[in-house]
Amino acid sequence: MRRYARTLVAVALATTVVAGTAGWVSGNAQRALTGPPPGTAAWRSDHALGRELPDPESTTPAEVHRFFRGLTAAQQQALVVRHPLVVGNLDGVPVELRYQANARSLHASHDPRYAHLARAGAGNGHRQILAFDPRGRGQVVEVFGDLITARHVAVVVPGSDIDAGTFDRTNDVYGTPAGMAKALYARTGRGSAVVAWAGYTTPVGVGIDAATGSLAETGADRLTRFADGLAAEGVPAPAVFCHSYGSVVCGLAAPRLRATDLVVLGSPGMRADNVADLHTTARVWAAKDATDWIDDVPNVEVAGLGHGPDPTGPEFGARRVPARRAHGHTGYFAPGTDSLRAFASITEGEAR
Known part of the structure; x- marks a missing residue:
């Protein structure tokens, strides 16, 4: 019944938007940063x-x-x-x-x-700042560890409201790319490197940008090129951790993204019906804790709104990451959580 109610809400929302009378805040619409x-x-x-x-x-x-x-x-x-x-x-x-x-x-x-x-x-x-683009809201990529000598590499792809100014904010640390990457690197340690990749224009707030795949499409192009750059340097294929809207980016990038693993956490969907629909050779994992508000987001895609099925659902086919000790939407990388422990195991190639 709950899933049916969500579907009705999504259909009603899509119909309203198509009719041009949606109550979304239009002032936070973002223009994706593209080009050289x-x-x-x-x-x-x-x-x-x-x-x-x-x-x-x-x-x-x-x-x-x-x-x-x-x-x-x-x-x-x-x-x-x-x-x-x-x-x-x-x-x-x-x-x-x-x-x-x-x-x-x-x-x-x-x-x-x-x-x-x-x-x-x-x-x-x-x-170690691997990218810094001051245009727009600013984009930053930072590396923790020695990327060239690392045996195991992870890339963290963040979701909404992340830019150069919020890249390493001190409040809600584990909701930032720098905070997530630092925590994972601390757990994996020597022999690994973790990249905090805020290399695309993210949505601001909960509006049309967050409900559609437009910004994610550009982000997917930038992420795949970034991964190709790592390959050119001889860096091992990474495990890619995709938080919230970042999982939409990863879903669209999946068919051409060089990665050993795709791990989505707090995901609204990956714009795919199931793992097979991602057309990737990477192992696909999903985590969602019981207190994450993302669980209230309708897992449908109607008229371009919404991002499809819940990756943690059994029908999607992803491997489930335990997240019983995580709290809220940004607690997956918090020290002491079962999710962070599992993320480290995936990064080091030990998870099965």
């Missing part, structure tokens, strides 16, 4: 090396990586200095160069929204 990194125009016109630089929009991460490995150390450093925003955000650029470039960009930024990232010591051994 900032500074691309200057990069394209730079011929100081006596050759054209790889086009950020059309060159694959593998081709970018080969180009940079063919440069001398001095030539690499010259590009870091002249084009830090391109080098720091271009998938396929060697990791250490990206850290250096993003440290320069952060310390040169006068935007108070990013001051906390610069003050925290990016690039001096304290923080």
Whole structure:
């Protein structure tokens, strides 16, 4: 009866939106950040090396990586200095160069929204910022551990209301990508690396953006390119942890995403009817605790609204992650929870 009632609510909601009379707050609608990194125009016109630089929009991460490995150390450093925003955000650029470039960009930024990232010591051994794009609300990717030598790698994909300003906020720590990644890295330790990936435009609040897949589609493109960049560097295929709306991103990326495991937590759906519909070779896991408000979200997709079946439902076919000790929508990575323990086991390839 409860599922039937949810379906009726979803149908009514979809009908209202299509009719143009929905009561959604339109002021929080987001425009997805797309295209090449900032500074691309200057990069394209730079011929100081006596050759054209790889086009950020059309060159694959593998081709970018080969180009940079063919440069001398001095030539690499010259590009870091002249084009830090391109080098720091271009998938396929060697990791250490990206850290250096993003440290320069952060310390040169006068935007108070990013001051906390610069003050925290990016690039001096304290923080490893793998991407920093100041456009729009800002996007950040941070690495915990040694990505190049790690035997096991995890990537954390966050959900709504995450940007450069909320990337590592001190309230609701385990609802932030940095907090989730830190907790997982602390549990796995040496031999692993965990990436906090806030590399797409997330929805703000609960509105049309959160109910549709538009932002997730762009996020899926960016996530798959990011994973291809890791592969170009020789990084092991990661376990990808997808929180809330991030699981919509992962669901759309699944057929082309290089990953050993896809783990969704607090998911509103993956825009797939079941695991087979994801068309992935990765193992698929799902977690939802009994106190998570996401359980009140209708698990249907009608007229483009909603994200489909609950991945924790038996008919979906995902492996179930225990979450009895987790609390609320953002408690899955909290220390001491059975879910965090299971996440660490998945990352290290020990879970079955």
